[in-house]
Amino acid sequence: MTEHNETATRILDAAETLFAEQGFTETSLRSITARAKVNLAAVNYHFGSKEELVQAVFERFLTPFCRRLDKALDELMARSEQSTTPNLEGVFGVLARNMLSGVESARNDNKLSIFMRLLGLAYTQSQGHLRHYLREHYDATYRRFILLIHQSTPHVSPNELFWRIHFAVGAAVFTMGNVETLRAMALNDTHQDNTLENILDKLVPFVANALSEDRDH
């Protein structure tokens, strides 16, 4: 699974980029192997099938991400042991810091964009096998995160919170996954270029405020 193979890595790099740009089905194995400069048959040799390649792409960034997130959540809970309810900003801060932690240099902004775009595709492009795979491997961390958010906003009913969280997920996935397109539109409309940090600075309060808001519903 997690061998440090030269060819396999090059395939994963190429696939990750092309999948994010074009989607899964519209990206052919031939275009992947051409970009990776490896032989066509290398994909089936190293990964078995195209479906397993898709899963491997997700695994490469989702597994370390969830491992780091789990550990960070452990620390957060240990620190706030006495106060039984963790606070929302803390939980979200942990998530945000984890998402940005893979992005050190300023110019691979697009790493985060690719990340979000792939997550969006996982929802949008049915790809039944992918949804099954993700549920099987990462559902535990997901549920734990949801539970913590719930505990940190006890005044919001579980059902109401569920939907607010997914409104927020939608806002994040949609905008971050289509950053280039939207940035171009914003440049036309408001004559102002936006760095990814700028956009995140608008997104985070949007989400935080909307999640905890105590509304009459």
Place this chain on the structure above:
Amino acid sequence: MTEHNETATRILDAAETLFAEQGFTETSLRSITARAKVNLAAVNYHFGSKEELVQAVFERFLTPFCRRLDKALDELMARSEQSTTPNLEGVFGVLARNMLSGVESARNDNKLSIFMRLLGLAYTQSQGHLRHYLREHYDATYRRFILLIHQSTPHVSPNELFWRIHFAVGAAVFTMGNVETLRAMALNDTHQDNTLENILDKLVPFVANALSEDRDH
């Protein structure tokens, strides 16, 4: 273009459903014509090509939608002539009522879901020709709507507002377009089934509040 043809209508119905379920490239003309119970060549005969079929699917619901929306916005502006700034809830109410107007019966909830899912696909699946087509035909109404929202929230800067609007679009497209999936998850998590109206009742205040919020940014 807008002929009331039996065969063409059946193709559009089938294509609309299958596109929303599977995406454009993963839906073959053969599966469309099989579902529509027409001959394979009928698509190329009536629409020219698959690309033009995709555009026709969008045109069938986007053209009447924008026509109704434009007229409703006319009335709104005429009614509030003296007060130079229209109010946000009014503008959004017009949009929401227009979106639901095509959905009379309770059980074609999924009409709206299909609508939103297709809109999401238009962003997600690059399909350069589609983006070009949509811009060329519906950009005027889009810009008019954005302008009205801007006038109704003068305390928010144009650039900030642009991004908030697209956060909202993301939240709407993502959740409404994946209603079935999310509804199943909600049923597991909160043991509560949700009608589409219930979800809209949560989404609308979420969006409205987040758009007009006067934040320090």
Place this chain on the structure above:
DNA sequence: CGCTGATTCAAACAACCGTTTCAAACGACT
């Protein structure tokens, strides 16, 4: 060196794709 197992390579495979062709069927008209 000579052998063994892992990896690469060019080539081919069957299946499917969107599109085209052309004959058959149809409906409307004089």
Place this chain on the structure above:
DNA sequence: AGTCGTTTGAAACGGTTGTTTGAATCAGCG
């Protein structure tokens, strides 16, 4: 009836897809 333009039908086209094959190449080791 017979002719016309329109629509349907079955079949085939060239091209692309994911996958498989079998020989060539490589690395490691006795």
